[in-house]
Amino acid sequence: MAVYVYSIVAATHPLRLDGLTGVGDPPAALRTVDAGTLSAVVSDAPEGLRPKRRDLGAHQTVQERLMADGGILPLRFGLTAPDDDAVRTVLEERTEEYTERLEALEGCVEYNLKASQDEESLLRRILLESDEARRLNDEIRSGRGGPDLPLALGELVAQEVRTRQEALAAEIVGALRPLARDELSSQPTGDDFLNVSFLVERKGEEEFTTEEKRLADEMGEEFGFRLNGPLPPYSFV
Known part of the structure; x- marks a missing residue:
């Protein structure tokens, strides 16, 4: 059987x-x-x-x-x-x-961290901080621009989103890496820009979860952090 x-x-x-x-x-x-x-x-x-x-x-x-x-x-x-x-x-x-x-x-357990960012907040931030995105948006809203401007703005914003979220993901992982024995990143899905599992020693769990909470508080309400664990270390078998 x-x-x-x-x-x-x-x-x-x-x-x-x-x-x-x-x-x-x-x-x-x-x-x-x-x-x-x-x-x-x-x-x-x-x-x-x-x-x-x-x-x-x-x-x-x-x-x-x-x-x-x-x-x-x-x-x-x-x-x-x-x-x-x-x-x-x-x-x-x-x-x-x-x-x-x-x-x-x-002596280790797994913690999985996923993170997302409010889309409207991110788009507002891009329009505030990117001169080119703001210029394209103003021309579209004024009606002076040609038909190719919305596509150009969309491509620019998409690139800005990727660049910013890749940098944010690297910053978050970099802050937590010293508190873990190992890490494994997976492809984010949906609205998430981060999906990473950490192998954490049991004796260091409190320090790890405290640092994760500090990061979430520091980044503010426009970000959603979801920490799942402790889990059996499936990702590291």
């Missing part, structure tokens, strides 16, 4: 799984697959698994319980293997790689 794989841990991990169940309806019992110095936490994989709230919650709860007791390599929701032997084979073949990653993530 196919197995659902939650996480990889060192064989010395306490593995306090009492009272926990896994994904599926009814919830599957958790067990471990052991291979030398590593273990994988698994359960039987239900057929037709979908990312429903209950199953996502069960997956996350297993990660959080394990993470509270030691280093883990948390796997993304939905990862399955043909059977226990297939899991054991992968653990044996990649023991060195997995052990190195466990050591790198020991």
